[in-house]
Structure formats: structure tokens, C-alpha cells
Amino acid sequence: MxxxxxxxxxxxxxxxxxxxxxxxxxxxxxxxxxxxxxxxxxxxxxxxxxxxxxxxxxxxxxxxxxxxxxxxxxxxxxxxxxxxxxxxxxxxxxxxxxxxxxxxxxxxxxxxxxxxxxxxxxxxxxxxxxxxxxxxxxxxxxxxxxxxxxxxxxxxxxxxxxxxxxxxxxxxxxxxxxxxxxxxxxxxxxxxxxxxxxxxxxxxxxxxxxxxRSVKEAIVNATEKDTALMFRTLHNTARVFKNKVSLEVVKIEKKPGGASFDDIKDLVSGQRGKKVFENGDIDYGVWTAGQVCGIIDDIPSCKTLLERMVKDCETVLKEKHSLIVEDSPSAKL
The missing domain is CATH 3.20.20.70 (Aldolase class I)
Structure with missing residues (x-):
């Protein structure tokens, strides 16, 4: 429904x-x-x-x-x-x-x-x-x-x-x-x-x-802890997948005196991230992923995913509706 x-x-x-x-x-x-x-x-x-x-x-x-x-x-x-x-x-x-x-x-x-x-x-x-x-x-x-x-x-x-x-x-x-x-x-x-x-x-x-496919499998195998926050010191925070490049960026940012964008721009190049998606080398560049990685455990079709989500949503809502009970005269005694 x-x-x-x-x-x-x-x-x-x-x-x-x-x-x-x-x-x-x-x-x-x-x-x-x-x-x-x-x-x-x-x-x-x-x-x-x-x-x-x-x-x-x-x-x-x-x-x-x-x-x-x-x-x-x-x-x-x-x-x-x-x-x-x-x-x-x-x-x-x-x-x-x-x-x-x-x-x-x-x-x-x-x-x-x-x-x-x-x-x-x-x-x-x-x-x-x-x-x-x-x-x-x-x-x-x-x-x-x-x-x-x-x-x-x-x-x-x-x-x-x-x-x-x-x-x-x-x-x-x-x-x-x-x-x-x-x-x-x-x-x-x-x-x-x-x-x-x-x-x-x-x-x-x-x-x-x-x-x-390697990127998709990396997400499936990841936990909610497998993201990193870059650009914190630049006040432009970005959550990305935790890999060799993103950890290196965070390390540079934490150096005494901080870092400028010029210090990390080659590491965070968008073209490097694009290559990750094309070639499947998950450590080649930075690429975005959320903490939701921790609850993703398969690679379904979009149709299967959406139908399953809606069905599971309905089930949860119906189950929780049963928590609501009418007051009865005996319950008040």
C-alpha cells in the first residue's frame, strides 16, 4: 500500500x-x-x-x-x-x-x-x-x-x-x-x-x-565510523569516506598553525574523486559518504530498495500503533 x-x-x-x-x-x-x-x-x-x-x-x-x-x-x-x-x-x-x-x-x-x-x-x-x-x-x-x-x-x-x-x-x-x-x-x-x-x-x-562496483562494496563493508570530517579548520566541513587521502588531509589540517587550502588542494581534487568512481580505487581521492554506511548491507536495484523501504516503514508504523491503548474503567481502579 x-x-x-x-x-x-x-x-x-x-x-x-x-x-x-x-x-x-x-x-x-x-x-x-x-x-x-x-x-x-x-x-x-x-x-x-x-x-x-x-x-x-x-x-x-x-x-x-x-x-x-x-x-x-x-x-x-x-x-x-x-x-x-x-x-x-x-x-x-x-x-x-x-x-x-x-x-x-x-x-x-x-x-x-x-x-x-x-x-x-x-x-x-x-x-x-x-x-x-x-x-x-x-x-x-x-x-x-x-x-x-x-x-x-x-x-x-x-x-x-x-x-x-x-x-x-x-x-x-x-x-x-x-x-x-x-x-x-x-x-x-x-x-x-x-x-x-x-x-x-x-x-x-x-x-x-x-x-x-568496488566503491559500492566499500560502502557495504563500512561501518558508521568509516567517514572523516575534512576542512574543519577551514570552516567548510565536508564528510567523506575514510581512506588514505582523507586521513592525510585531516593530518595536514591538524599540524601546528593549521593549513591553507593550497596545502591540500591537490589531494582533494574533484577529478581524483571522479576517478575513484570510474576505476574503483577507493584510496585514489576523496569521495563523499555519510554515516548511513553503517546500516547499508546490500546492493539492490532501486525498485527493490524503494519497495522494501516502504513495506518496512508500514510494518514499523503499524507495530508501534499497537502501543496506544484505550483507558478502561478497570485500569483506573
Missing amino acids: PIQTKLTKLLNIKHPIIQGGMQWVGTAEMASAVSNAGGLGILTALTQPTPEALRAEINRCRKMTKNPFGVNLTILPSITPPPYAKYVSVIIEEGIKVVETAGNNPGEHVKRFKEAGIIVIHKCTAIRHAKSAQKMGVDLVSIDGFECAGHPGEDDITGLILLAKSAKALSIPYVASGGFGDGRGLAAALVLGAEGVNMGTRFMCTEEAPIH
Whole structure:
């Protein structure tokens, strides 16, 4: 039996599960597989080297699924930033209905998306950021806890607190992100007030994920302790898989006097991370993974994963409903 929430109704999807934007992973193969399985697949705009390459990827994805899918656009500070406005133009011109935004100061882009009638989901790691996004006019926020892969912010607040507080602080719907990978987690997110979950690392460990099998097996064999936090001293914390390179970066950062980005830039090159996914050498570069590694123990198809999550979620919710009992006259004696 499907689980229907504000998220499924708004996005016209079967299951309240979103595949978040992932650099080098959010391709047409990944997004279409999730959408075909009943969730919302997401293409990662900046995985494509140019706006026109994104246009081609959108059209390729349309040939692979007839179901809704979206595009992620992450805005990050950079000396030579990508042409964000041109990526936005392509997204609008191609008639994309859902966009996931993340990163700093998305206001001007959100305005363009909303003027085009696009549903905007903005990823936030703090309640204050979620409130700002709400004022900006986004339709939903994705609340990203400290457990997440990638950039968890600098407050170190777990999803348990952020989600519960979101129920009090926000007037727009929200989804839960960071640490989710099974039906029990989906049930917990719904009980905490979320309308669904957003998953990254869990989708990396599926048959359709366009990354080397060795990377998927590394995640399966990992525990919740097998991630590392880089860039702490640079105030741009990133949670990545714990390997030789990420541990070396952390070691350099801990040297007396700290480290500058120039001291580690060659180690954290995005191209090295891309090669990990292509060649399967998990120690070649840094690559993102969340603490959810600790509950991932197989590599299913996206269809199997989503159906299992929803079924397990239903089971958990029904079991816990039995804890509620009516007061009886005899119980009061």
C-alpha cells in the first residue's frame, strides 16, 4: 500500500523518497532508475561540464523515464564560479518541474525558478537557513543533519534535533536528509514531521548507480565510523569516506598553525574523486559518504530498495500503533 504525503502529492510520485544531487553520480542512469522505481530522481547539474551538456543529459533522461525527475543546482563559493545563470536558463528552457538547490545565496536563482513555475526544494543544515529559504519562497526544504555526506554545516546538529525543531519552526513542508537508508528511518522521519526522505549514499549502493562496483562494496563493508570530517579548520566541513587521502588531509589540517587550502588542494581534487568512481580505487581521492554506511548491507536495484523501504516503514508504523491503548474503567481502579 503506497504511503501518501504532501511530498508525493506535490511531486506526483509514488514513494516519498528523493535521490539527492550527487556530484559525478547524479546522471541520467541514476535519476531515471529512481524515478522509474517511484521516487524522484535528480540530475546533478554541475556533473555536466557545460549548460549545453546538461541540456543533453536532461533529454537523455527523458528517454529513459516517463516519470517526474528533477535537477540539482549547488551554488558554492569559488574564484572562478561556473556559469550558474546559464545552467538555470537551460533548466527553465527544458521545462524541468522540480529543482533541488543547495549552497550559498541561491536567492536570485530561486526567484527565476519560481517565476517559471518550478517547484524548489532547498537543502539546509540549520533552522535559521531553513527560515531564510522559507522567506525566499521555496516550496520545501530538505533538512540535512550532521550525519550526512558532503557539507553538514558548522553547527554539528544531528537530524533528530533539526527535524523535531523544524516541525515547530517552519510553515512549509520539509523532507529529512542525512542518515536515511531503510524503512525504519523513513518511518522515523515521518513521525518527526517530515513528508519524506532525501538519500544520497544509500542510492550510491544500488545496481544502477553509475559508479564502480568496488566503491559500492566499500560502502557495504563500512561501518558508521568509516567517514572523516575534512576542512574543519577551514570552516567548510565536508564528510567523506575514510581512506588514505582523507586521513592525510585531516593530518595536514591538524599540524601546528593549521593549513591553507593550497596545502591540500591537490589531494582533494574533484577529478581524483571522479576517478575513484570510474576505476574503483577507493584510496585514489576523496569521495563523499555519510554515516548511513553503517546500516547499508546490500546492493539492490532501486525498485527493490524503494519497495522494501516502504513495506518496512508500514510494518514499523503499524507495530508501534499497537502501543496506544484505550483507558478502561478497570485500569483506573
